Amino acid sequence: MKRYKFYLLMILACCILASCTKNMVLPVASGRPYEVLVVLEDDIWEAPAGRALFDILDTDVPCLPQSERSFRISHTDPKHYDHLMQLFRNIILVNIDKTQYSQTRMRFARDKYATEQIVLTINTPSQESLKEFCEQHRQEVVDFLTRTEMNRLIKKLEKKFSKTTDDLAWLTFGCHLNAPDELKSYKKGENFFWTSNNTASGLENICMYSYEYEGPETFNKEYLLHKRDSIMEKNLPGEKEGMYMQTDTLCTLIKPIVVHKAYAMEIRGLWYMKNDCMGGPFVSHSRVDAESNRVIVVEAFVYAPEKKKRDLIRRLEASLYTLQLPLEQKSLIEISVEEEKKDTK
Template sequence: MKRKLEYRWMLWCGIWAVVTFLAACDHLAKPSSSGRPYEVLVVVGDSLWQRPAGRALFDVLDTDIPGLPQPERSFRISQTDPQRFNQVLNIFRNIIKVDIAPNQYTQTKMKFTRDVYAQPQVVLTIQSPNEKDFAAFVQKNAQSIIDFLVKMEMNRQINELEKKHSEVVSYLADSIFSCQFWAPVEIKSYKKGKDFFWASSNTASGLVNICMYSYPYEGPRTFNKQYVLAKRDSVMKANIPGTEPRMYMATDTLCTSVKPIAVKGEYAMETRGLWKMEHDAMGGPFVSHSRVDTLNNRVVVAEGFVYAPEKMKRGLIRRLEAALYTLCLPGEQARELKASIPEVSVVAGKEQE
């Protein structure tokens, strides 16, 4: 009996070793994906791409990013016919496949797979019985398609931040707020205030900045737009002055929006819009998360803002936005919450986290 048990144990160990080895080989065999963040390759027939169904998908991907001073598209779009989809193109980081087959499908749906040809990679497939249904589907689910691809990219950026991030920002977040926070590694200069810090890359172009501040939680009214923006303006006026005494940072309230979101499964408020320097020509986009620190009965705000008058700002602000999701409030570290953004659930057959 003892010998049989030993034999079974050795057999299972051997099987497990083989499975692990094959999985590792499969992982190592895949090349690194190509393309820059927020680039999308659409695999669809050339003629279909020019017809209403193809134009419907193009229009979804070609929408502007909210909260920027100048129009910038959500994605950089490329297209290839399935016959040209070869080993050079199939390693693209974000791929959308259009599959219209009247004899194969009775309804339109989406599904996705990860790391099919390369890593990291996502392949989103939209299946439909006809072009009319396809166009209606992508128009109805436009925001979900955009959100899905954006969150995939942000999760990749979060993974990179986990490996390499600003030690300065991490130290400030811990020492002032007892929080964990990963910000882009180039952010090194900083200024501290009462329940506040401002850290910056301090570069000649493409200036990226992170702020954190806190204030007492006073119930539901703490999260209305007027209250949130008034708090922001008072904090920024006190802590981020201009080159002259009458200059200070403020919010362009007409170009700013707020909405509730979930961060690590908890309520948060996202504020997105434009900042300006009063009595000066400086300005740019910002995005922030306001969250309740229940252990200390306070609101903790993490914000990223950009000053880059000579550059496109899409990549800069989205990288800072990804960093906001890494913030762990006191007590969250012990729960080992994953620093990532759940993908949207509209995708049929969605993989579970």
């Protein structure tokens, strides 16, 4: 009987321990946005395979006035990968073992050691396979890390956003938009509004405008830029006559994207004030509102000659993904990398 009670107590204790472990509150991930920790042996990190991974992370953010890296890179050898290191917000963990892996695969896990964390694991049979994989999937890795950070910002904007900007979007276009809370100054025009934090340092801006949808040709590069320049000239003039915002066509990237599971066109480039010395980066999303048969454009642009602009423009870019057209369901940016299945036992 005593032995029976002992085993019963042991089983009960194990169940309680398992329950506590499962429901244990995780710490919050550490590190700054766009900071990445790579866990890889020191000698391999300095070898061609490690340099191939480093080169992926060491790329420039496209279409900024000055060179700025996409990510802040940290590295550690696995033998130093302790509990504190495991709290990094973005971790790339590389496992090289030809006895376990026949090909290179990449997966990620959410909140493995901390909340608001992703751990991207690359399993590969050899250094040569790792190098080849990095060369073939460089954009996929960059997009994954960038979209992960962007989704974090989108979630924050859902909790705290500019009511001024959201009200303008609703009253002008029947849409919702979550912009940073400090964007409270605004100007209205015909099918147009501009909102800003109106500061002397790090000027952040979002504007929205619309025009009639005329078919697929509406979404070619020349048409979109022509519309942008004409609308900005009319609505955002400079301090003196003859000054107005225009697009610097020497650096303009355009590509189709998906927002809330619908088609959109992204333009990324540089703007300048004609006959003035102002300028900076911009990003815009052009989308079709089927209810009104109009193109709705939401754009973020920055003027900050005294500071770096990567984090400023990316923070505003996250706002563009929150634009919710009539009858539309919100969703986060889609991630193409396979996610590890969580153990639900």
